[in-house]
Amino acid sequence: MSIMLDVKDLNVYYGVIHALKGVSFHVNKGEIVTLIGANGAGKTTTLQTITGLIPAQSGSVMYNGREIIHTPGHQLVANGLAHVPEGRRVFATLSVYQNLMLGAYTRKDKDGIEATLKTVYEHFPRLLERKNQMAGTLSGGEQQMLAMGRALMSNPEMVVLDEPSMGLSPIYVNEIFNIIEKIHDSGVTVLLVEQNANKALSIADRAYVLETGNITIEGAAQDLANDPKVKAAYLSE
Template sequence: MEQILEVKNLHVHYGMIHAIKGLDFHVNKGEIVTLIGANGAGKTSTLQTITGLIPHSQGEIIYRGENVSKLPGYKLVSKGLAHVPEGRRVFASLTVYQNLMLGAYTRKNSKEIEESLNMIYHHFPRLLERKNQVAGTLSGGEQQMLAMGRALMSKPEMILLDEPSMGLSPIYVNEIFDIIQKIHESGVTVLLVEQNANKALMIADRAYVLETGNIRLEGKAGDLLSDPQVRAAYLSE
């Protein structure tokens, strides 16, 4: 299969803390791949490093065959790599529509932007209902939908999702995971970081289990879902 993303020997330091320790993994085009692990395992740091939000001390990030290790985040967006950060990070004082249009800032074709906007409203009908509402007044689930919609407005080939279900009610969690699957079915490759390991493994093709900056286990998501070690550590009710 064609690889869209390869991370090679990635090291990240926060001062004296060695947070990521020689990470190696890849994502094939068209997959949903999930990174699971306990708090502090390095999942968020991995995504932030891939998209240029934090520097790495060693290693390579290969996206669509190009070494993008030194590229700033905005250039990665224009190359088709989008990131939905942990905590949603919507622009609270702007409307839903304004937030979405900021997601399309790298694009020039107004007709294609309008098509993307209509697609977002199709995926997220609630955003259409609230398009003129200030984003800071949305519920947590609606803000998560807005953050995902904003990323999709860049028309990405690959999207990185960091804890999309965090802090949401069970109804919203189910809705967000349904939307992730629809995004994937539309042709977008997905790299998912998620505390809800059970939900993540149920929709993923493959998974990596991170532990203190290293990959402890990897394999098909279905195999890890039934692995006794994984179930005991990450899937206990």
């Protein structure tokens, strides 16, 4: 199995705070890998460093065999790596359709873009129903769908998802996780950061536990779901 994303010894500082302390992990092509951990453990910082939103002090991020630690974000999107940020970050004053088309801004293949749009609407029928609605008027769950749909419009090989279920009702949480599995089944590799460890481990192949900037446990997702330490810290209902 080939490694798609290889993160080695990542160190990140916010001023004097050492936020990531030598974080290393990898994602194989075709996997769903999840990072779980408490608030403030460094999960979002890890994703933002991988996709160039935060500079790393040191370390390496290899994507498809190429170092990307200083690669600008738009270039990463063009190379097949899409990021769905925490908090959705949709363009509130633009329509659903306009938001989706912005996701395809690195592409020139008109027919391909139309085909991807059709697929996105199949994944998210609600976006088709609301395609002319302003994104800011959608519910939280619908905005999450839009953020995911927008990322898929770039036709990515890999999607990095940051807290996709945050703030959503249980019905939407189930829907979002079903869609993540569908996206994965269509051939997209997934790196998932998620507060809902139960849900994340239920769909992931492998998992890493992040604690105050360090990876402390790693293994098959099923093994972590049954690990007494992980259960006690993250899986209490």
